[in-house]
Amino acid sequence: MGVVAMHERELRRLPHRHREWYRSWWVRGPVLAAWSRDLRLSNQERQLLRRALDGSAEQGALLEALDGPIDETRARRFAAAFLRVTERALGKARTGALVTRATNATWAG
Numbered sequence: 001m002g003v004v005a006m007h008e009r010e011l012r013r014l015p016h017r018h019r020e021w022y023r024s025w026w027v028r029g030p031v032l033a034a035w036s037r038d039l040r041l042s043n044q045e046r047q048l049l050r051r052a053l054d055g056s057a058e059q060g061a062l063l064e065a066l067d068g069p070i071d072e073t074r075a076r077r078f079a080a081a082f083l084r085v086t087e088r089a090l091g092k093a094r095t096g097a098l099v100t101r102a103t104n105a106t107w108a109g
Contacts, residue, residue: 031062035082039098045090052089058082 032053036046053059058081065078087095 039102045094048089049086052085056085058085 032046032050035041036049041049053062061081062078065074065081068074070078083095083099086098090098
């Protein structure tokens with residue numbers, strides 16, 4: 001079962017009035033915490049990213065990209081959505097620095 005399928009299963013258990021809160025919590029809660037830790041974002045940067053993500057088109061795109069096996073197409077969709085929202089929240093220079101760090105870590109061996 002994919003990540004979004006599990007998420008939607010849990011969502012159906014909630015009263016209707018809590019569903020939007022849960023959708024936004026899921027991406028801004030444990031998932032955002034993991035990304036922030038991996039990217040070594042400051043608390044301020046994490047808050048800026050959370051605000052930019054909350055209810056955005058990218059939030060839905062990130063969830064869709066994570067739903068199922070991660071192939072090259074899904075990875076590219078995820079990266080594109082994440083970079084759009086990160087650039088909007090943190091600026092072009094900081095996003096570029098994060099990409100450089102990730103690229104260096106990937107190719108370091």
